[in-house]
Amino acid sequence: MSSASPSYKGHRYPVGVIAHCVWLYFRFPLSFREVEELVLERGVLVSHETVRRWYAKFGQTYANGLRRRRPRPGDKWHLDEVFVRINGVLKYPWRAVDTDGTVLDILVQNRRDKASARRFFRKLLKTTRTVPRVIVTDKLRSYGAAHRQVRPSVEHRSHKGLNNRAENSHQPTRQRERAMEGFRSVGGAQRFLAAFSGIPPSFRPRRHLMTAPGYRAEMTVRFAIWEQITGAAGQPAAA
Known part of the structure; x- marks a missing residue:
C-alpha cells in the first residue's frame, strides 16, 4: 500500500480542517451536526453534509494510513x-x-x-x-x-x-x-466499522500504565503521525 498523503484536489477547505472534522467524528460519539457545531464555535463554517462527505471519502484512507504505522500484530x-x-x-x-x-x-x-x-x-x-x-x-x-x-x-x-x-x-x-x-x-x-476500528484506537494508549508526562508525550507523537498520514502537517486546523 502507498504511504502517500490522500489527494484533496478540488476541496476548498484547508487540509487541517478536513482532517480535524473527520478525527472529531470518529474519535468521539458525535453526529455530523455536532461536529458542525464544534468547528463553528472555532469560526469555521462547514455544513454537516460536507462533514458526511469527508467522513465517507477520507475515513478509510486515514485508517489505512494509521494501520501502516502500527507494529506487526501479535501472534x-x-x-x-x-x-x-x-x-x-x-x-x-x-x-x-x-x-x-x-x-x-x-x-x-x-x-x-x-x-x-x-x-x-x-x-x-x-x-x-x-x-x-x-x-x-x-x-x-x-x-x-x-x-x-x-x-x-x-x-x-x-x-x-x-x-x-x-x-x-x-x-x-x-x-x-x-x-x-x-x-x-x-x-x-x-464502511464505518472498518474506519472506526482504525482511528479511535490510535488515540487510546494505555493511560493507566503511564505517568501524566509520559501520556502527554505519547499523545504528541500520535497527533504528529495523524498529521503526517492526513497531510495536515503545517496546515491550518479547525481548533
Whole structure:
C-alpha cells in the first residue's frame, strides 16, 4: 500500500480542517451536526453534509494510513462475532483482535456459517499479510470447519472463557451504534466499522500504565503521525 498523503484536489477547505472534522467524528460519539457545531464555535463554517462527505471519502484512507504505522500484530489472534440489526434484519460483524487488543479486521456478513467464517479468515490473512501462531474463538463450530480448510497448521483454541479480549473489543462499537441509533445499511456499517476500528484506537494508549508526562508525550507523537498520514502537517486546523 502507498504511504502517500490522500489527494484533496478540488476541496476548498484547508487540509487541517478536513482532517480535524473527520478525527472529531470518529474519535468521539458525535453526529455530523455536532461536529458542525464544534468547528463553528472555532469560526469555521462547514455544513454537516460536507462533514458526511469527508467522513465517507477520507475515513478509510486515514485508517489505512494509521494501520501502516502500527507494529506487526501479535501472534495470538482472538476472533468473535456479534449481531446487529440493520433495518430490522440480523447481521453479523466478525472481528479479530491480537494479543494487545488491537483490532485487525472487521467484516459484516449475513450469516454465522462455515462459508462466512472461511471468508473472514481469508480476508484477515490478506489484510494483515501475516499468519498467527494460534487463534482463539468461542464454541461456534463454523470456526473449526473454516480453520481446517484455510489454515489447519495454525493452532486453534475453542473455549468461551478464553475469548474475552475479542468480546470486550465490541464494546466501543456497541456504544457508537447506540449513539448513531443503529446502522442504515450493510455497506454503511462496513464502511464505518472498518474506519472506526482504525482511528479511535490510535488515540487510546494505555493511560493507566503511564505517568501524566509520559501520556502527554505519547499523545504528541500520535497527533504528529495523524498529521503526517492526513497531510495536515503545517496546515491550518479547525481548533
